[in-house]
Amino acid sequence: MTDFATPEDIAHRTAAARNAAVAAGRALGLEITEGVVLYELFSVVVHLKPAPVVARIPTVLPHTTTPESQALRQRQELDVAQWLHDQGTPVIPPSPLVPREPVQRDGFSITFWPFTDEDKSKEPDYVKNSELTADLHAALRTYPGELDFLLSAEPLFVKEALDRLESRPDVVAPEDLRRAEQEWQVLEPLVTDENEFRKAFPGVELQPVHGDSPPANIFASTNGPLFSDFELITRGPVEWDLGGLGPEHEAAYDRGAAKNGLRALDKGVLRFVNAVAAIRVIAYLSCADQLPAMVEFMQPFINQWRDTEPYA
Structure with missing residues (x-):
């Protein structure tokens, strides 16, 4: 890794x-x-005023990302969002004002979405959102697009990231890295x-899942x-989308699953996805040179994770 990006570096990247x-x-x-920055962290989100269009530009990327792999993932995202919208699922679909394709410009790969007014009157309810996730899984079960198994786990990136760290x-910390390598x-x-x-x-079925909480x-x-x-749309167990959230959120999901005629979460699979999620958190610290604040907020x-039993 190189030296950490400075606030000036990050401001220049955002601009x-x-x-x-x-x-x-x-x-x-x-x-x-004008372009008005609405949000920035791993991506920069820009309202292209006065057009009712928002651009999303990933800016903090795993070192294993290539222009080809990024464009493929973005096409999959655009396709599944459009398909869900066409089925009547409540999603933010791709913008209908431009072609449904990622656009490469000045070293960035950009997707376009409709500007959507946000309700800022209350705090996010992640427990309720966990229950709603079962609605999404029910909708995704019949998605016809081809998706690879657990691509969102990013195994090539994780392996190389642990080496870099x-x-x-x-x-x-070296002792954390040793444990992560052993679990991986x-x-x-x-x-x-x-x-x-x-x-x-055995018996745990796979289906399209959101891939990113x-x-x-x-x-x-x-x-x-x-x-x-x-x-990070992918194919995997539904537990993948509940990784790291805890018992209250898992119980909420199970309530939503029962309403949708879906199975309850499997505790063994949850332990697996929680372990993978923790290793991915550590792996993403190899990108801290691009986003130094990552070290503190992760x-x-x-x-x-330190308080959990090692996965073996």
Whole structure:
């Protein structure tokens, strides 16, 4: 890893992403007078005013990401969001004002979405969102698109990230890294080989899942909750979408599952996905050079992981 990005570096990156989104939108025929940054962390989200369009530009990326792999994931996201919208599922769909394709501009890959008014009158209810996640799983069961098994686990990235972190004891404590590496040796075959997963968890069916904690990615619009951010759409057990949330959220999901005629969560699979989620948190610290604040805001997750039994 290189030295950490400075606040000036991050501000420059955000400005470059905004400018790329404005230029790309204008090239697609949108009338844009300014780009207003609505949000920035792993991605920069820009309202292309006065057009009712928002651009999302990923800016903090795993070192294993290529332009081709990123564009593939974005196409899958656009396709599943459009399909769900067409089925009547409450989602943020792709913008109908531009072609449904990611656009490459100035080193960024950009997708376009409708500007949606947010209801800021109350705090997010992640327990209720966990119950709603069962509605999403029920809708996704018949999604016809082709999806790889647990691609959102990013196994190639995790393996290489743990290697990279060997030289960064200032980011991950050596004893934490040792445990992560030992657990990954057990977990990696279950993540990369569908047959190994099925042998470990017989009878647990696989289906399209959101891939990136849908309870945290439900947008509170003024017209009600909308599922969003399908960047990590994948095929796997439904437990994948409840990783790391805890018993109260799991119970809420089970209530939603019962309403939808779906099975309850499997405790063994939950332990597996929680373990993978924890290792992915540590692996993402290899990207802290791009987003230094990551070290601090991921620390509570690592502290919680330390208190759990190692996966073996």
